[in-house]
Amino acid sequence: MATFLYKLGRLAFRRRRLVALLWVALLALAGTGAATAPAATTSSFSIPGTEAQKAFDLLEQRFPEAAADGATARIVFKAPQGQKMTDAANKAKVDKTVAELKTGSDQIASVTDPYTAKAVSHDGSTAYVSVAYKVNGMELTDATREALQEAGHHAQGQGLTVEIGGDALQAMPETGSGEIIGVIVAGIVLVITFGSLVAAGLPLLTAIIGVGIGVSTITALASVLDLGSTTSTLAMMIGLAVGIDYALFIVSRYRAELAEGHDREEAAGRAVGTAGSAVVFAGLTVVIALVGLAVVNIPMLTKMGFAAAGTVVIAVLIALTLIPALLGFAGTKVLGRKQRKGGEAGDKPNVGTRWARFVLRRPVAVLLAGVLGLGAIAVPAASLEMGLPDDGSQPTSTTQRRAYDLLSDGFGPGSNGPLIVVVDGDKAAADATAQTIQGIQGHVFVSPPTLNKAGDTAMITVVPKDRPSSAATEELVHDIRDAGGDDVLVTGATAMNIDFSQKMNDALLPYLALVVGLAFLLLMVVFRSVLVPLKAALGFLLSVVAALGAVVAVFQWGWLGDLFGVEQTGPIMSMMPIFMVGVVFGLAMDYEVFLVTRMREAYVHGERPGEAIVTGFRHGARVVTAAAVIMMAVFAGFIGSSEQMVKMIGFGLAVAVLFDAFVVRMAIVPAVLALLGHKAWWLPRWLDRALPNVDVEGEGLREQLGGPASEDDRELAKV
Structure with a gap:
């Protein structure tokens, strides 16, 4: 591995114009x-193997008009104090709004009249108009959205309280200037x-090129591959995060x-041969973690x-080829002023x-402080x-949230998530x-069955008593399924949510076993040790929990919510735990590989365990610290996103890097290695013979470049 990468680095350095041009x-x-390419739309959401998905597929087959996946909207009307929506004047205003909506856009599939669809509350204070569209929310034109909003404004101007809910007002997520600030911080750190x-400019430039290629490719294929x-x-x-980090280590x-x-070409070859080997294996751990998301069997997550794994592969290839090519153009300017003067x-x-x-x-003190500190922060995860x-x-300042609250007040909390x-x-x-x-408790309304044209499939609407995300509603779904038999299926957004969360829970342990198991084997090959990969995996689990x-404390409990722009607390998105496990594991192993390979390199060349730890920190701590700060800055930049999912992921990954890099890798890892001593690098001889020798430390490369290794070196390499 190291010898091949050494030759690749020298080749890229010599043919730098061709490499840069490519x-x-x-x-x-x-x-x-x-x-x-056509603009990206909202990715179709399906959960194969769940009852909610089977029901939706059955509706799509036999009841296509009821299974449309287009955008929806609800215009909710609230009568002034002392009036009712059934009053003639208010009814006339609603009828006018319905008529205006029907002619407002050719993207509208249907508009329901609340007075014929029984969409008026028992006390008469609230009513709503349901609007269905032919396309999803991301494909709606600005004119269609404006027509919807204008219809609501016209009715509101006549004395009614009018709010609009549904996904028809959904817009493309905005990240604001946060990611730009993250890149600026990364530049300052470099x-x-x-x-x-x-x-400092080389890692930024190459990361931007890599991200540009990756994101542009995703955008070009978004319509064909149904990428959201x-x-x-x-x-x-x-x-951005791994691209900057990988280039940072090579430079x-x-x-x-x-x-x-060494001369410049030789230095480029040796840098790619040694640090490049660590980049390859660090990138592999990230790719394994991201591709392993396919285990969950949810197409959107897969x-x-x-897509993210492809961007990581591009970052690795750029670090191995474009970086040495650009180093050839940079000359001695890549050195600091003191280093150029030899000082x-x-x-x-x-x-x-x-x-x-x-x-x-x-x-012992450092180990206990790190473990207990992270353990205390992990408590809210329970x-x-x-x-x-x-x-x-949604924040209470949005019309979507106000429409949600009006429906809850007028029709009950369950009206926002009918089954x-x-x-x-x-x-x-x-x-x-x-x-x-009707005999099952937990609902407030059961509609008469609606049959399809063939008369072989029926649809029943059930309005739960409690809000969609409550435990009582989940129990109602399970009770209906248990009582109905194989021919009765429950679907709808609420049932999809329940099945999705269950699928996430069921997939977490198999996913952990697959990703951690594969990465454990990979790290065992890299470090020629059993205990070092085990320590790496356990440290990761501590940092991710x-x-x-921290995510629960901020986004669910609301601690420091104002600081991070969390306007509305609520449940953590179902995919967040398993997604964090995948991404954080890959990133955590980056620091493990970069820091500990230096220690291993020193150890196999004769240094005692304690001396090897010091050597590893002397050469790697500054760079790992810079890499962690850069990664945190990039992730934190996405906290400013208007999309709750992106905001939560950005925060979660930023704090995970903080905990893993500065507590686990910088404190717990050296403390454990110090306590283990020589045992940290123990590997059974039969396993040593079975594992391939990938030469991450560049031992074979040194033999080729500097003459044969000593007998001591060869023996130490087997430790």
């Missing part, structure tokens, strides 16, 4: 594809780390090789994982060295409540099912 051409090609504008708008945002978030190692007296000593003690020696003196966002999770019961049978079976549901605790 990457620019790829960027131009991807950009052209994105510019000419300048401080390298002391050179050129060296959130997919490109996630790819941008992860691509840092290149500067170290120059400091040892596509997000594969920077590579081996003098630094902050990393002093911290490592402190941990070696007090390993109160985790999961769900999918609806209008009830759709699908009966695979004739009218007699449907009537019997409706009668059975602590990060989930």
Whole structure:
């Protein structure tokens, strides 16, 4: 591995013009594809294997008019104090709004009259008009949205309180200027780390090129592969973070090789051969974690994982080829002013060295402080409540949330999440099912069955007594399913939410086993050790649970909510835990690989365990710290997004990197290695013979470049 990458680095350095031209051409090609492709829409949402999805598929087959997946809207009317919506004057205003909506856009499929559809509350104070569209919310034109809003404004101007709910007003998520600020912070950190504008600019430039290629490719394929708008945002978030970090490690190692007296081409080859090996394996762990999301068997999540993994692969390839090519153009400007003048000593003690020696003196205290601290932050994770966002999770300042509250007040909380019961049978079976549901507690309304044209499928609407996300509503869904038999299926947004959360819970342990198991094997090959990968996995679990605790405290409990722009607390999105496990595990292993490979490299060359820890921190702590700060800045930049999911992911990943890099990798890892001593690098001889030797430390490369290794080196390499 190291020898191949060494040759690749030298080749890219020599043929730098060709390499740079190829990457620019790829960027131009991807950009052209994105510019000419149809705009991304909301990805179709399906949950294969669940009852809610089976019911929806049955409706689509036999009741297509009831299974339309277009956008919907509800215009909710509230009569002034002392009046009712059934009063002639108010009824005339509603009729006028219905007529205006029917002629307002050719994208409208249907508009229901509340007086014939029984959409007037018992006390007469509230009524609502349901609007169905032929296309989904992201495909609605601005004119259609404006027609909907104008119809509401016209009615409101006549004395009624009018609010609009539903996904018809959904807009493309905006990230604001947060990600730009994140990139600026990353640039500042790079300048401080390298002391050179050129060296700082290289990781930023290559990361932007990589993200540009990745996101443009996703945009170009969005319509063909049914990729949602959130997919490109996630790819941008992860691509920027790992792209900057991987380039940072190559550039840092290149500067170290120059400091040892190698010429520029040789230094580029050695940097790619050594640090590049760590980049490859770090990238593999991230890819494994992202691609492993396919285990959950939810197409939307699988596509997000594969798209983000593709961006990570591009970041790795750019670090191995474009970085050495650009280093060839940069000349000695990649060095800081002190280093160019020969005044920077590579081996003098630094902050990393002093911290490592402190941990070696007090390993037990540092270990306990780190574990107990993260354990305390993880406590809120025990109160985790999961769900999918609806209008009830919107800020109270939005018309969607006010419409949600008006419906709850007028028709009961369950009116915002009605259940759709699908009966695979004739009218007699449907009537019997409706009668059975009437005997089940927990609902306020059961509609008469509506049969399809063939008379072999019926649909019954059930309005729960409690809000859609409540435990009582979930119990009602299960009771209907238990009582109805195989031919009675429950679907609707609320049932989909329940099934989605259950599928997430069921998939978490298998996903953990797959991802952690594969990464454990990969790290065992890298470090030639059993205990080091085990420690890495356990440390990751601690940091990810602590990060989930922080997410619950902020987004569910509302702690420091104002600071992070959380206007409305609520359940944590169902996909958040499993998604965080995947992404954070991959990113956490980055720091493990980059930091511990330096320790392993020193150990196999004869240093004692404690000395190897200090050496690893002397060479790697500053760069890992810079990488972590950069990654945190990039992720934190997405907290300003208007999309709750993006905001939550940005916050969760930022705090997870904080905990994992600065507590687990910088404190707990050296403390554990100090306590284990030589045992940390133990590997059974039979396993050593069975595992492939990928030469991450570059031992084979050194034999080739500097003569044969000593017998001691070869023996130590087997430890």
